[in-house]
Amino acid sequence: MKIFVIGGGAAGFFAAISAAQHHPESRVTLLEKSTKLLAKVKVSGGGRCNVTHACFDRKALLKNYPRGQKVLRQVLAQWMPQNTVEWFENKGVPLKTETDGRMFPTSDDSQSIIDCLMLAAQKLKVEIHTQTEVTELKANNDGTFLLHIKNKAIEKADRVIVTTGGSPKLTGLNWLASLNLDLVPPVPSLxxxxxxxxxxxxxxxxxxxxxxxxxxxxxxxxxxxxxxxxxxxxxxxxxxxxxxxxxxxxxxxxxxxxxxxxxxxxxxxxxxxxxxxxxxxxxxxxxxxxxxxxxxxxxxxxxxxxxxxxxxxxxxxxxxxxxxxxxxxxxxxxxxxxxxxxFKEEFVTCGGVSLDEIEAKTMGCKKHPGLYFAGEVLDIDGLTGGFNFQAAWATGFVAGKLG
Structure with a gap:
């Protein structure tokens, strides 16, 4: 099975890692249109990376998401902040909690998070391609998908996970036009x-x-x-x-x-x-x-x-x-x-792919089985303090199951 993840940010890497873990027989390929991977992880928290928040009660955690609570209720049931903490610590990157509940790597260096994600993807044989922009995504009648890639050949995929992050304008989602999805106009948050x-x-x-x-x-x-x-x-x-x-x-x-x-x-x-x-x-x-x-x-x-x-x-x-x-x-x-x-280096939007299009338990697209979404490309956003990254890890993990 050929699985493509479109977008090389936090949600994209976690989705690719999850897909490779849950489907070891498959070929997982991550595509990033820019030259940089995990760019937001690099600059967040003043270069320290606010990985998650020490809020370990799901009901309390959900109160920190102005949009997306209904979907996140089922997603967070599968991946809470304690799962995030355990995942990084098991890979040799312990986290610490500050007085306001924000959690950072004890190294105080976002590069340790980047290195951890890159190594995990490498060990699972995830193929990573930068400067690879998907200009159009089409669904075939047989349940497969076609990825039109700028200046490159068309790729055929059995499963696709879209994790392209927040877009400042609705036109940034034009490449999804043929899928006939309900899109919520993006506006800035935070x-x-x-x-x-x-x-x-x-x-x-x-x-x-x-x-x-x-x-x-x-x-x-x-x-x-x-x-x-x-x-x-x-x-x-x-x-x-x-x-x-x-x-x-x-x-x-x-x-x-x-x-x-x-x-x-x-x-x-x-x-x-x-x-x-x-x-x-x-x-x-x-x-x-x-x-x-x-x-x-x-x-x-x-x-x-x-x-x-x-x-x-x-x-x-x-x-x-x-x-x-x-x-x-x-x-x-x-x-x-x-x-x-x-706010600082944070760029967060509300808006994106409507959550009415998504099956919450799987992050799958209702109209197109085999297509999944994760991260800020969706109409989900959280307050500052590690909540947006937690949503990225959680939705990425669930989408990667291809449930």
Missing amino acids: FTFNLPKEDITQLPGIAVPKVQVKIPGTKLQEEGSLLVTHWGISAFAVLRLSAWGARVLHDLQYQCPVIVNWLPEINEEALRNQIVAYQQTYKARQVQNKNPFGLPHRLWEFLLNRWQVPAQKKWSELSKKERNRLVNGLSNDTYQTHGKTT
Whole structure:
């Protein structure tokens, strides 16, 4: 049996390895259109590779996927993060868990993951071809497939696994046109917010451990860390919001207000009462010099100026209007977004091949038996933190079974 895997990323390698393990009598060939294999693995996590996440409960794990939960429920039943950990450790690449649950190779070097995958594929005699672009995939009436390869001969396949990754535009999936599949227009996920007209960008590097961010007029609201950058705001709260709101934000053309609640664990009434109490407790202290909320000092000074609360005033001298501005600012600090920026080297899309086309238990295509899909070419995406790679390993493993 001739099995072709199209795409040389994380899902592609795992699919090829799985196919070779489950079908040792078959010839498994992996095709990559570029010159580089596992390119995203190489750069992810700042070159360390965030392999998976230490979330070993399937129900909890699924909550980290804005799209694809229904399919992943059955896929993850077959390949969870503990399987990923065991697989790499059994091949001499132990993983470590960081405080936020992200898991990396103990080497802190993505090359150890690449080398491991390459060696595993080599041992299983997977044929690997780079600079080999499939320009069209056709299904034959006899259940086989034809792969039209750019500047090369047409290849005939008994089974095909498509793992070409996320495409920024729907046209990137035109090579699948003859299969008549339902495709979901891709839009970006996991991005940071650009605030080009906001002065807060003058405070790059300022970080707050926990804020709430929300988009007014929508249900989008997330909590987590926030980082001020040269171009806007980033970190976990923003990335979660961008992932869950990928389509809404796309429809808004990334032009919308974003509200930051700097103290999400205190409601406005309690905050107002706290400030009244602080006016007595710190009555002789200047507001700029006594920040009772634990915000970074430079940020506190910036916010006081932004909200027109006189920094040199003593706490006891704050007027009712100034107190109200302080309460409203801490709870509903509104900025205007104008665009987005890809988060570090991560490029994640929502969209791709519709999950309605897929049989979840096998990752097989309902319309074309013998055709399988895995990874981000599907309308599946996860939050930052190793969840996208976990989906790649899991869908790749299941697709490779050719069930």
